Amino acid sequence: MGDTTATRRGRLSRDRVLRAAVDLADRDGFDSLTMRxxxxxxxxxAMSLYNHIANKxxxxxxxxxxxxxxxxxxAKDPGWRTAMRRRAISAxxxxxxxxxxxxxxxxxxxxxxxxxxxxxxxxxxxxAAGFSVALAAHAYSVLxxxxxxxxxxxxxxxxxxxxxxxxDSVAVTQAIMARFTSGQYPxxxxxxxxxxxxxxxxxANEFEFGLDLILDGLEKASTGLSRSPRNRQHRSx
Amino acid sequence: MGDTTATRRGRLSRDRVLRAAVDLADRDGFDSLTMRxxxxxxxxxAMSLYNHIANKxxxxxxxxxxxxxxxxxxAKDPGWRTAMRRRAISAxxxxxxxxxxxxxxxxxxxxxxxxxxxxxxxxxxxxAAGFSVALAAHAYSVLxxxxxxxxxxxxxxxxxxxxxxxxDSVAVTQAIMARFTSGQYPxxxxxxxxxxxxxxxxxANEFEFGLDLILDGLEKASTGLSRSPRNRQHRSx
DNA sequence: GTCCTACGCTTACACTGTAAGTAAGTCAAG
DNA sequence: CTTGACTTACTTACAGTGTAAGCGTAGGAC
Numbered sequence: 001m002g003d004t005t006a007t008r009r010g011r012l013s014r015d016r017v018l019r020a021a022v023d024l025a026d027r028d029g030f031d032s033l034t035m036r037x038x039x040x041x042x043x044x045x046a047m048s049l050y051n052h053i054a055n056k057x058x059x060x061x062x063x064x065x066x067x068x069x070x071x072x073x074x075a076k077d078p079g080w081r082t083a084m085r086r087r088a089i090s091a092x093x094x095x096x097x098x099x100x101x102x103x104x105x106x107x108x109x110x111x112x113x114x115x116x117x118x119x120x121x122x123x124x125x126x127x128a129a130g131f132s133v134a135l136a137a138h139a140y141s142v143l144x145x146x147x148x149x150x151x152x153x154x155x156x157x158x159x160x161x162x163x164x165x166x167x168d169s170v171a172v173t174q175a176i177m178a179r180f181t182s183g184q185y186p187x188x189x190x191x192x193x194x195x196x197x198x199x200x201x202x203x204a205n206e207f208e209f210g211l212d213l214i215l216d217g218l219e220k221a222s223t224g225l226s227r228s229p230r231n232r233q234h235r236s237x
Numbered sequence: 238m239g240d241t242t243a244t245r246r247g248r249l250s251r252d253r254v255l256r257a258a259v260d261l262a263d264r265d266g267f268d269s270l271t272m273r274x275x276x277x278x279x280x281x282x283a284m285s286l287y288n289h290i291a292n293k294x295x296x297x298x299x300x301x302x303x304x305x306x307x308x309x310x311x312a313k314d315p316g317w318r319t320a321m322r323r324r325a326i327s328a329x330x331x332x333x334x335x336x337x338x339x340x341x342x343x344x345x346x347x348x349x350x351x352x353x354x355x356x357x358x359x360x361x362x363x364x365a366a367g368f369s370v371a372l373a374a375h376a377y378s379v380l381x382x383x384x385x386x387x388x389x390x391x392x393x394x395x396x397x398x399x400x401x402x403x404x405d406s407v408a409v410t411q412a413i414m415a416r417f418t419s420g421q422y423p424x425x426x427x428x429x430x431x432x433x434x435x436x437x438x439x440x441a442n443e444f445e446f447g448l449d450l451i452l453d454g455l456e457k458a459s460t461g462l463s464r465s466p467r468n469r470q471h472r473s474x
Numbered sequence: 475g476t477c478c479t480a481c482g483c484t485t486a487c488a489c490t491g492t493a494a495g496t497a498a499g500t501c502a503a504g
Numbered sequence: 505c506t507t508g509a510c511t512t513a514c515t516t517a518c519a520g521t522g523t524a525a526g527c528g529t530a531g532g533a534c
Contacts, residue, residue, distance in 0.1 A: 012481080012482085034520080034521065034522085035521080035523080044483090045482070045483055046523090047482080047483070047524095048483070050523075051481055055522080055523075056523090103340040105390075106389055116421075116422055116425065120422040120424045121424075123424035123427075124423075124424045127427075133427065133428060133431050136428070138443060138447070141443040141446070142383070142450060144386065144390060145386035145387040145390055146379070146383050146447075147386065148390060149381065149383055149385040149386025149387070150378070150386070152340075152342060152343055152382075152389060153342075185357040187364060188353065188357045190360075191360055191370060194370050195370045195374055196374070206374065206375060209378070209379065210375070210378060210379030210382060210383075213379060214379075216454060217451070217453060218450070272491065273490085282513070284492075284513080284515080285512070285513045285514070287492075288511080288512055292491080
């Protein structure tokens with residue numbers, strides 16, 4: 001009969017623990033991720049988790065590496081610009097699926113294998129396209145800063161009309177609007193009324209404007225050095 | 238004699254509490270900021286703090302508003318571009334002084350007065366310079382995303398040569414270098430050896446490259462609509 | 475069979491945020 | 505001055521946190 005000695009319902013593994021942690025953080029918010037809740041989720045006591053992860057910090061590192069693993073790594077075939085664009089959009093989508101991830105990156109100083117592989121691939125594409133080492137560093141810095149910064153802001157904006165985030169963003173918006181009507185913040189009010197609170201508005205659309213702006217700038221910077229960016233260093237074939 | 242009934246050494250106030258919290262987070266890291274440690278810092282028991290702040294979340298909101306208050310709000314006199322540039326550099330400096338702040342913004346949904354005033358002023362400068370409402374929103378989004386994203390990445394990069402952060406960044410760098418030497422990440426290795434680990438390198442310098450790239454793009458976008466960006470909507474004088 | 479190892483469970487501890495109640499100070503009105 | 509209201513700090517207490525230490529047992533190797 002009931003063989004539910006909890007050895008059943010499937011064995012634990014580091015991967016299963018990490019994935020359950022990601023799901024839990026996505027569903028109930030990052031603060032709900034406690035060792036006991038996570039154990040409960042897996043039908044196991046909290047301390048059993050420590051057979052597969054070193055401590056909670058290690059758990060977090062693994063979770064973030066999972067998120068990085070979800071970012072698409074396009075081939076360099078259609079050119080660096082397309083590759084960077086696809087990667088950026090995929091990264092934004094992944095970070096929007098796991099909003100807790102971006103804010104925790106600050107404290108992580110030990111990137112996981114997926115993270116490192118990701119960075120290496122991107123740099124490879126840029127270098128192969130003729131970017132100098134310095135320019136590749138610039139490009140990487142500006143692109144990633146933009147991606148992470150956008151992902152960081154997106155969920156915190158009271159402007160979010162709340163299609164995805166749902167919840168209480170309407171209440172929050174109204175609370176802030178109450179301060180607006182005092183006339184203290186005329187430009188914020190204008191922005192809200194004339195633009196952001198319009199029916200079809202979705203903040204996510206802002207992303208591609210800035211992305212293309214940055215890609216334009218990089219393109220100009222890369223062609224500014226040598227006329228054709230593609231055969232600079234890597235053409236000795 | 239000793240009249241140190243702890244009423245002495247100065248009365249508490251919300252502002253004193255907030256400022257001590259910021260200092261403590263700066264000095265010992267955000268995780269060291271507990272109510273008891275903060276009370277200790279002020280010569281007071283933990284529970285006394287609750288006479289001036291509602292709870293720890295309120296404390297955090299206040300702390301972040303302090304950081305925002307440190308960002309310089311330049312006048313619009315020398316033109317929007319100079320104003321935006323100064324603001325961005327000042328914001329980056331403030332966030333680098335308080336590295337914990339940027340990662341906590343995601344969870345905050347109730348911006349403080351300094352934060353709102355800041356946003357309103359910036360939007361005002363852009364609108365007065367002739368930016369349409371939509372373009373001002375774009376500009377704000379891309380600039381702030383970049384600023385926050387940069388601040389988010391800066392302390393986590395193992396590339397940091399550790400002038401400011403000091404501590405164990407050298408050890409971390411070496412640990413990662415050990416993986417590099419395995420040849421798994423050739424482009425990361427190249428980047429590190431040829432560029433980032435060079436003597437004079439400072440990641441903070443990357444900031445202005447991306448900033449000017451974005452400002453160039455915005456300038457082009459704003460002049461692309463009407464020849465002269467300044468008299469578009471606000472000239473009904 | 476017997477032993478080993480892996481893995482989950484139990485108990486325990488130091489530490490967290492904070493609710494509730496108490497005491498000591500400040501200050502205005504009588 | 506005394507009196508009483510108010511403010512503010514202190515004390516105690518509690519549920520919930522991460523995790524160290526040790527125990528029990530299931531399943532494979534011999």
